[in-house]
Amino acid sequence: EAQVTQNPRYLITVTGKKLTVTCSQNMNHEYMSWYRQDPGLGLRQIYYSMNVEVTDKGDVPEGYKVSRKEKRNFPLILESPSPNQTSLYFCASSWTGIQEKLFFGSGTQLSVL
């Protein structure tokens, strides 16, 4: 089944404790991206990747890191999480770019205490 898999689904952590949210897609998509969803703000793009080893900042990259060492994986890293990063996070992928239909993961609800 074609899908984007995010883990974990829920995560509670404390300020400053490094964490990684994993994202993997099995559709051989070139393009992958991360979003955060906050009430009243819709989704905002954090980082995106056009291909392996190619990543770029979205609208709200501060406090986040990403890497794209393999085509299928695009982990989101919070090196020192803070409470303002409490949010619902989505990974998405598409064949070649954001202008195409995006396939989304199920989301990761992160709470930073």
Next chain:
Amino acid sequence: AQKVTQAQTEISVVEKEDVTLDCVYETRDTTYYLFWYKQPPSGELVFLIRRNSFDEQNEISGRYSWNFQKSTSSFNFTITASQVVDSAVYFCALIPFSGGYNKLIFGAGTRLAVHP
């Protein structure tokens, strides 16, 4: 400024009613894409439709229809004979040409509740 406005935060209807979700966008670009995504209670976002700025033809897909009007910068979404399964948050989104189609701008979303 480039933005998407979904003025309706929440809509509540009874099953079989028709409902229209409004979307107004702002961009100076003449070339852009517009999207609608659905977020059911399970959480993941599901693609519904994409429209490019050169195609103003309205589209119908079953009970869903979309009305794209460049003159009013609107891309409204209508559900005919709504069903409980239509309950979800619906997002309208814009991708302007400037920036190389790398920026996806979402509206705040409209939560639709369809009651039996």
